[in-house]
Structure formats: C-alpha cells, structure tokens
Amino acid sequence: MFKKRFINQLIKSFFDLSPILAVVISFQVLIIRQSIPDVSHFVIGILFVLVGLTLFIQGLELSLFPLGESMAYAFARKGSLFWLLTFAFCLGFGAAIAEPALIHIAQQAAELAAKKSLISPSLDTKNSYALGFRMIVAVSIGLAILVGVLRIIKGWPAHYPVFYAYALIALLTPFAPTDILGIAYDSGCIATSTITVPLVTALGVGLATAIKGRNPMTDGFGLLVFASLTPIISVMLYGIIV
Amino acid sequence: MTEQLVEFFLLLLGTARDFIPIFMVLIGFHLFIIRKAINNPKKIFTGFIFVLLGIAVFLKGLEMALFPIGKLMATQLTTIEFLGINTLQKTISWQSYGWVYVFAASLGFAVALAEPSLLAIAAKAEQISGGTIRALGLRIAVGVGLGVGLALGAFRIITGTELYFYIISGFAIATLQSLFTPKFIIGIAFDSGTVTTTMITVPLVTALGAGLAQAIPGRNPVLDGFGLLAFASLYPIIAVLSYAQIAQWLNKRSLSSKP
Numbered sequence: 443m444f445k446k447r448f449i450n451q452l453i454k455s456f457f458d459l460s461p462i463l464a465v466v467i468s469f470q471v472l473i474i475r476q477s478i479p480d481v482s483h484f485v486i487g488i489l490f491v492l493v494g495l496t497l498f499i500q501g502l503e504l505s506l507f508p509l510g511e512s513m514a515y516a517f518a519r520k521g522s523l524f525w526l527l528t529f530a531f532c533l534g535f536g537a538a539i540a541e542p543a544l545i546h547i548a549q550q551a552a553e554l555a556a557k558k559s560l561i562s563p564s565l566d567t568k569n570s571y572a573l574g575f576r577m578i579v580a581v582s583i584g585l586a587i588l589v590g591v592l593r594i595i596k597g598w599p600a601h602y603p604v605f606y607a608y609a610l611i612a613l614l615t616p617f618a619p620t621d622i623l624g625i626a627y628d629s630g631c632i633a634t635s636t637i638t639v640p641l642v643t644a645l646g647v648g649l650a651t652a653i654k655g656r657n658p659m660t661d662g663f664g665l666l667v668f669a670s671l672t673p674i675i676s677v678m679l680y681g682i683i684v
Numbered sequence: 685m686t687e688q689l690v691e692f693f694l695l696l697l698g699t700a701r702d703f704i705p706i707f708m709v710l711i712g713f714h715l716f717i718i719r720k721a722i723n724n725p726k727k728i729f730t731g732f733i734f735v736l737l738g739i740a741v742f743l744k745g746l747e748m749a750l751f752p753i754g755k756l757m758a759t760q761l762t763t764i765e766f767l768g769i770n771t772l773q774k775t776i777s778w779q780s781y782g783w784v785y786v787f788a789a790s791l792g793f794a795v796a797l798a799e800p801s802l803l804a805i806a807a808k809a810e811q812i813s814g815g816t817i818r819a820l821g822l823r824i825a826v827g828v829g830l831g832v833g834l835a836l837g838a839f840r841i842i843t844g845t846e847l848y849f850y851i852i853s854g855f856a857i858a859t860l861q862s863l864f865t866p867k868f869i870i871g872i873a874f875d876s877g878t879v880t881t882t883m884i885t886v887p888l889v890t891a892l893g894a895g896l897a898q899a900i901p902g903r904n905p906v907l908d909g910f911g912l913l914a915f916a917s918l919y920p921i922i923a924v925l926s927y928a929q930i931a932q933w934l935n936k937r938s939l940s941s942k943p
Binding site for chain 1: 798801907
C-alpha cells in the first residue's frame with residue numbers, strides 16, 4: 443500500500459513539475475534557440491527533484507502535519523495559556539533560526555553593512571552582525587506566532603495584525619537606510635520557509651479546530667503572513683539603530 | 685561517484701543539523717509539558733526521515749538541473765546580441781527587454797504550480813472548506829499573482845526604480861481589497877504569498893534577481909538583486925483576493941439572473 447501511494451505521488455509530482463520544464467525547455471528551444479548544455483546532468487537533476495519532492499510531501503503528511511495538529515489539540519485541552527504561548531514562540535523561533543536561506547542572507551547583510559562602513563570589516567564584527575540579524579529575525583517570527591495564537595484564542599479577525607504591520611512598515615520605510623530596504627523586505631519570506639510553513643499551518647488550523655467558536659478556515663490561517671511581516675519591521679529598526 | 689556520495693551525505697547532514705532546533709522544541713514540549721506518549725511514534729519518525737531525505741535530494745536536484753539553467757537563461761536573455769540592439773546605443777530602453785518579462789512571468793506561474801508547500805496547504809484548504817475553495821483554482825490564482833509579481837519585479841530591476849513604491853502600493857491594494865472580500869478566504873489569501881515563497885521559489889527567484897541585477901548595465905548586483913522575493917510574496921495575495929472577488933461576483937450574477 444505504501445509503495446502504491448509513493449508511485450501515485452511520484453506521478454502527481456511529475457505533473458506538478460511539468461510547467462517548469464515546459465517553460466524552461468520552450469524558452470531554450472524556441473526563443474533563445476540554443477540547446478541545453480549537458481542534457482544528461484539536467485535529466486538526472488530533474489529526477490532528483492521529482493523524488494525529493496515526493497518524499498518531502500509524504501513525510502509532511504506522516505509527521506509534521508499530524509504532530510503539529512495533535513500538539514495544538516493537546517495544548518487547547520490543557521488550557522494553559524502560558525505554555526501555549528511559550529510553545530508558539532519557541533516553534534517560530536526554532537524553525538526560523540535554522541532556516542538555511544536565512545543564514546545565507548544574514549551573511550550578505552553583514553557584507554553590505556561592512557561595505558558601507560557601518561561596521562568595521564573584520565571577520566568578528568561581520569559574524570556578530572550576521573548572528574544579530576538572524577536572532578532578531580527569529581525573535582520577531584517567534585513573537586508573530588505568539589500574537590497569532592493569541593489572536594486565534596481571542597477571536598480577533600485574521601487581517602487586523604496584518605494591517606498594523608503594513609502601516610508600521612510604510613511608516614518606517616522613509617527612515618530606514620535605503621541600502622537595507624531590499625534585504626529587509628526579503629528577509630520575512632526567506633525566514634518563513636520549508637520548515638516553518640507546514641508546522642505553523644498545522645498549529646493554526648489545529649488550534650482553530652480545537653477551540654470552540656473558532657472556524658479553521660477564517661481563524662486558522664493568517665499566522666504566516668504576519669510572521670513574514672514582523673521581520674521586515676525589526677530588520678529596518680536594526681538598520682536604523684546599528 | 686564516491687565523491688558525489690560524500691557530497692550528498694554532507695548535504696543530508698546539513699539538513700539534519702538545520703532540523704535539530706525545531707525537532708527539540710517539538711519533542712521537548714511533547715514530553716515535558718504535554719506529558720503524553722507520542723501517538724504512533726514509528727510513523728512520525730518515518731515521516732521525519734522522509735522530510736529530511738526529501739529536502740536533501742530535492743536541493744541536490746535543484747542544484748544540478750534548475751539553477752544552472754535558470755542563471756544561464758537570465759544571462760542569455762539579456763545579452764546585447766539577443767536583444768538585437770547595436771552596441772553604439774548608450775542606453776537601452778526598458779521595452780527592449782520584452783522577453784525577460786515574458787520569461788519572469790511564465791517562470792513565476794510555473795514555479796507556483798510546482799511549489800510543494802503550496803500544494804500541501806491548498807489541499808488542506810480544500811479539505812477544511814469542504815470544497816468551497818478548489819485546490820487547483822487557488823494554485824492557479826497564486827501562479828498568476830506570482831507571474832505578475834515577478835514581471836513587475838524584473839521591470840523594477842531594469843528601470844532601477846524605487847522598491848518601496850511597488851511594495852507599499854501593493855500593501856494599499858491588498859488592504860483595500862480585503863475590506864470587500866468574503867471573510868473566509870482572507871486568512872488563506874494572505875498566507876498564500878508566504879506559503880509560495882518556500883522550497884523552489886526562494887532559490888529560483890533569488891537566482892533570477894541576482895542574474896538580472898548582474899546582467900543589466902548600471903545596476904548594483906549586491907543591492908538591486910534583493911527585493912524580488914518581496915514581490916513574490918505580495919502579489920499572490922492580491923491575486924487570490926481578486927479571485928475570491930470575481931468568484932463572488934459571478935455567483936451573485938448567476939443568482940440574480942435566475943427568476
């Protein structure tokens with residue numbers, strides 16, 4: 443049964459991936475009119491992508507989704523607001539701090555700051571700047587998940603925190619150094635990625651299902667977008683202060 | 685061959701290391717705060733291994749197939765020979781880059797359809813909404829949004845205009861739209877942007893931005909390459925909200941046309 447599911451998923455993954463292949467191949471052949479260099483390498487790579495995609499989706503359905511949801515249920519039944527909020531914060535922080543793309547962008551931010559001679563170009567200061575960058579991004583994601591969970595418990599509408607975040611970003615933008623704006627705007631969606639997205643969705647939907655009077659559709663979503671906006675605010679503040 | 689195996693093993697180890705903090709949070713809270721045995725630990729464990737292996741294999745494949753070709757194409761589409769302009773011209777107007785916009789838009793659309801996280805979340809949304817929201821419809825709406833967003837982002841890099849202008853006006857549009865959209869779709873619409881910018885989209889969009897900023901004369905490759913992801917996470921929101929509004933409008937019209 444397991445094998446059959448895997449093969450079905452593999453075929454589905456192929457169909458999901460086919461648009462990218464179609465775009466790449468048709469542009470290469472029809473518009474650029476050059477053959478793809480190293481075709482065998484390309485084909486093997488595509489096979490890897492297919493298998494990886496299939497394994498990842500199967501794994502999500504087996505582990506992260508059910509675990510996140512069952513923990514949300516357990517916390518809702520336990521009824522301890524303190525532990526639920528602590529869990530929400532740790533979940534956001536823990537998932538973000540390890541995000542590989544965030545590590546990469548933090549180093550680039552440090553390079554940039556050194557180039558603009560905001561910090562001294564020694565390796566030590568750059569490393570501590572990069573670490574500081576990662577820490578504040580992870581902390582702001584943790585806080586965003588905490589606020590999001592509080593919102594589900596209190597039953598506030600999903601879009602209110604988002605509006606406040608939008609307004610704050612618009613207000614802060616004129617004061618932030620222009621060089622950091624690009625990185626600031628990108629940092630949010632870089633930090634909420636592979637690990638954060640499925641876990642936070644499972645948490646939100648699970649909580650909204652478990653708490654009476656909440657609807658998983660209207661209340662369960664909306665945590666992620668807030669978590670991708672708060673880092674923008676804190677990175678801009680970091681840029682203004684440092 | 686052994687060299688590649690070692691390389692893959694290191695990649696797997698790196699992925700595992702990235703997972704450690706979140707793994708500890710989940711298990712720690714489960715054992716010490718909830719204090720209950722984990723349901724079906726074997727299944728959960730297998731799932732974790734699948735996720736780890738899946739990410740590692742997937743990243744390896746991206747690195748082998750899609751990155752090199754994505755970067756190559758960004759460069760090829762912006763060479764002077766391809767654009768067909770004589771080198772005497774000092775400035776190249778933004779209209780000359782027509783194919784770049786088409787490429788960015790179609791890549792955005794295709795990438796959104798292939799994004800594994802969006803697949804999972806769209807299926808989840810269809811399941812909880814009892815079929816009111818179709819997974820495929822949602823993914824197509826996100827794809828259109830991502831396509832428009834990336835084309836606009838490419839336009840910004842080519843013209844060198846200010847990033848915040850596009851982002852803040854996007855905020856304003858999304859805010860206005862959400863006032864007139866059915867409540868049940870707002871949460872998922874706002875999340876769709878963040879959901880889309882994950883496994884495939886982040887690396888590919890970053891590569892596209894860096895490639896364009898490098899290839900276009902007068903742009904700073906370090907500075908102007910950033911910001912494309914912000915487009916990628918904002919414009920799908922607007923697209924999904926529009927999709928909901930259009931669906932609602934069509935519904936109303938078909939209802940009122942009946943006697």
